[in-house]
Amino acid sequence: MGGGSTRLMPSATLELALRFANTVAWHASAHAQESIFSYEDMLRWFEGELGASPVWTRLLAAQNSDAETASQLLVRILGLREVVFRVFSAQAVNERPANRDVSTLEDEWRRASRQLRLTHNEGGFEFQWEIDKTPLEYPLWLLAHSAVELLTNARALQRVGRCADPAGCGWLFLDQSKNRSRRWCDINDCGNRAKQRRFRGREQALGDTP
Ligand SMILES: [Zn+2]
Numbered sequence: 001m002g003g004g005s006t007r008l009m010p011s012a013t014l015e016l017a018l019r020f021a022n023t024v025a026w027h028a029s030a031h032a033q034e035s036i037f038s039y040e041d042m043l044r045w046f047e048g049e050l051g052a053s054p055v056w057t058r059l060l061a062a063q064n065s066d067a068e069t070a071s072q073l074l075v076r077i078l079g080l081r082e083v084v085f086r087v088f089s090a091q092a093v094n095e096r097p098a099n100r101d102v103s104t105l106e107d108e109w110r111r112a113s114r115q116l117r118l119t120h121n122e123g124g125f126e127f128q129w130e131i132d133k134t135p136l137e138y139p140l141w142l143l144a145h146s147a148v149e150l151l152t153n154a155r156a157l158q159r160v161g162r163c164a165d166p167a168g169c170g171w172l173f174l175d176q177s178k179n180r181s182r183r184w185c186d187i188n189d190c191g192n193r194a195k196q197r198r199f200r201g202r203e204q205a206l207g208d209t210p
Pocket residue numbers: 163164165169170171184185186189190191
């Protein structure tokens with residue numbers, strides 16, 4: 001990695017925003033469970049998703065030297081995560097997301113886009129993120145760009161789904177099945193519970209008959 005720039009992550013990041021929304025368990029319920037409690041937790045998550053890079057070490061150092069900015073950014077990124085969750089939850093049931101959420105996302109995306117530079121390399125040109133001035137914002141830019149990339153990709157957008165668990169699992173996914181039949185975060189988790197509920201319901205119904 002040369003200078004203060006880092007490569008724009010490739011389109012494998014299409015799912016990044018959805019995955020980040022899933023850092024809250026039971027996201028669609030009244031008892032949502034947070035898993036990110038610090039800027040560092042958030043960095044570890046991105047590192048786990050996108051792989052090791054000197055950029056994470058650099059951001060870790062930056063958050064240690066400016067803890068206040070880091071904690072303000074954490075609030076902003078977790079806020080954007082909730083926007084992403086609502087936008088794609090609406091999309092999953094073919095509803096139009098709230099205008100307010102879309103414009104928040106647009107604002108963050110526009111801010112992020114100002115940090116993109118067009119740089120020349122051997123093969124031609126490529127995008128690079130300019131992270132020198134405000135390195136701590138970098139994960140926010142990745143999140144905003146991933147969400148907008150997905151939102152503007154009609155084919156992928158049609159495949160956004162949310163776990164059908166009635167208790168509010170809320171897990172978002174890109175349905176890769178041929179006939180778009182995926183309903184659950186995991187067939188062995190919420191899918192299995194639904195099966196057991198149906199089974200119990202049937203047993204109860206049978207038990208009720210004299
Ligand atoms: Zn689920």
